[in-house]
Amino acid sequence: MRTTRGKPTYERIVLGDSKIGEAMAEALALEEQVDRYAHRFHTYPAGLHPDAARDLLQLFEGERVLDPFCGGGTVPVEVRAAGRIALGQDLSTIALRVARARTASPDEAFLTRLRSRARKLTAIAREAREDPPEQVYQGVHEWYAPHALWELESIRQGISESEEDLKPLLKALFSSILIKVSWRRSDTSGGRERHHRPAGTTAILFHKKTRELARHLAAYRDAIPEGTPEAKLRIGDARHLRLEDPVQLILTSPPYPGTYDYLPLQHLRRIWFMEDRHDEAHEIGSRRSWRAGGKQARRDWAGASAEWTTSAAAALEPGGHLVVVIGDGLTPAGPIDSSQVTEQAARVAGLENVARASLERPDHARGTSRWEHVFAFRKPLS
Numbered sequence: 001m002r003t004t005r006g007k008p009t010y011e012r013i014v015l016g017d018s019k020i021g022e023a024m025a026e027a028l029a030l031e032e033q034v035d036r037y038a039h040r041f042h043t044y045p046a047g048l049h050p051d052a053a054r055d056l057l058q059l060f061e062g063e064r065v066l067d068p069f070c071g072g073g074t075v076p077v078e079v080r081a082a083g084r085i086a087l088g089q090d091l092s093t094i095a096l097r098v099a100r101a102r103t104a105s106p107d108e109a110f111l112t113r114l115r116s117r118a119r120k121l122t123a124i125a126r127e128a129r130e131d132p133p134e135q136v137y138q139g140v141h142e143w144y145a146p147h148a149l150w151e152l153e154s155i156r157q158g159i160s161e162s163e164e165d166l167k168p169l170l171k172a173l174f175s176s177i178l179i180k181v182s183w184r185r186s187d188t189s190g191g192r193e194r195h196h197r198p199a200g201t202t203a204i205l206f207h208k209k210t211r212e213l214a215r216h217l218a219a220y221r222d223a224i225p226e227g228t229p230e231a232k233l234r235i236g237d238a239r240h241l242r243l244e245d246p247v248q249l250i251l252t253s254p255p256y257p258g259t260y261d262y263l264p265l266q267h268l269r270r271i272w273f274m275e276d277r278h279d280e281a282h283e284i285g286s287r288r289s290w291r292a293g294g295k296q297a298r299r300d301w302a303g304a305s306a307e308w309t310t311s312a313a314a315a316l317e318p319g320g321h322l323v324v325v326i327g328d329g330l331t332p333a334g335p336i337d338s339s340q341v342t343e344q345a346a347r348v349a350g351l352e353n354v355a356r357a358s359l360e361r362p363d364h365a366r367g368t369s370r371w372e373h374v375f376a377f378r379k380p381l382s
């Protein structure tokens with residue numbers, strides 16, 4: 001086993017432009033925990049490593065940078081920090097709420113109002129004794145101790161009565177504690193683990209999270225070069241990008257095939273926010289699609305990959321780059337190599353290969369190894 005800077009690696013393949021390929025391999029190998037900006041304020045499955053996003057961005061020019069699978073917003077956060085124009089899209093409303101909160105750079109007066117509102121909501125929640133409305137209660141009560149349920153409902157209610165401009169950040173904060181105070185094992189596991197936490201801890205956690213987020217956003221605001229525009233993030237399918245102007249760079253990490261069910265994983269949060277689930281059918285490469293049948297799932301995923309890559313290519317300026325971080329799949333039907341489908345999708349979209357870096361990593365939990373790749377493609381000048 002060899003070690004690049006960072007994660008332990010068995011094998012490493014670099015193809016194409018060796019300078020870019022080697023630098024991409026280094027970025028992909030990073031694994032140290034980062035506490036910069038609001039990167040850690042809200043868990044999000046399969047988030048890109050913030051330093052990898054930062055280093056990959058530095059390798060490619062271009063002012064307008066898009067991430068069509070922006071998830072919790074790692075790429076847009078780093079794009080703004082670099083003084084560039086951040087654009088993002090994702091199918092998940094939960095992801096967008098997190099990404100918008102992480103890319104915000106409010107002034108001090110706003111943050112003071114945010115802290116003060118959260119303090120008030122916390123004090124009220126500590127005395128709360130009211131269950132959520134029936135439609136929420138039915139879906140969530142099995143996952144929480146009664147006092148956690150009362151405190152959460154009080155905060156939810158308090159947010160709905162807060163000033164309009166504070167609501168997005170308050171909702172993101174609420175979202176950030178929903179799994180932590182539940183009996184669900186983690187964001188990516190539906191397992192149940194009952195534990196005892198004293199009454200009041202849910203409300204206190206909300207307050208603590210608010211103070212932390214305010215501190216991180218203040219540091220972020222001060223780090224962003226003057227004149228950098230706000231991030232433009234929207235809900236939507238990556239196969240149908242609708243941009244007003246072309247972009248010079250797309251840096252993204254689409255779902256690894258058969259690895260997660262991104263939208264259903266958020267089901268507790270979606271019930272608390274009273275959202276419907278009509279969008280789940282549009283999720284690309286979901287784990288559940290492989291459960292229904294390997295061959296069809298592979299065909300659908302390959303087709304969807306070609307579609308989003310074609311849409312991305314159309315959004316690029318000639319000479320612009322598409323950089324894709326993707327891992328091989330761990331599907332119920334066995335492992336899936338992502339590299340062939342990704343390269344085929346780029347060919348279909350009329351993009352040229354620039355470089356590729358692939359790292360083989362040990363997967364101790366399954367006693368095997370797994371490849372992760374980063375590809376750089378370019379849109380031809382004519």
Ligand SMILES: C[S@@+](CC[C@H](N)C(=O)[O-])C[C@H]1O[C@@H](n2cnc3c(N)ncnc32)[C@H](O)[C@@H]1O
Nearest residue numbers: 047048069071072074090091092237238283284
């Ligand atoms: C690997 S995650 C991205 C993580 C992100 N880079 C981050 O750091 O948080 C893949 C994302 O693709 C989104 N997704 C799945 N199907 C989609 C589609 N058809 N259009 C847009 N986004 C989709 C999921 O909601 C998920 O957030």
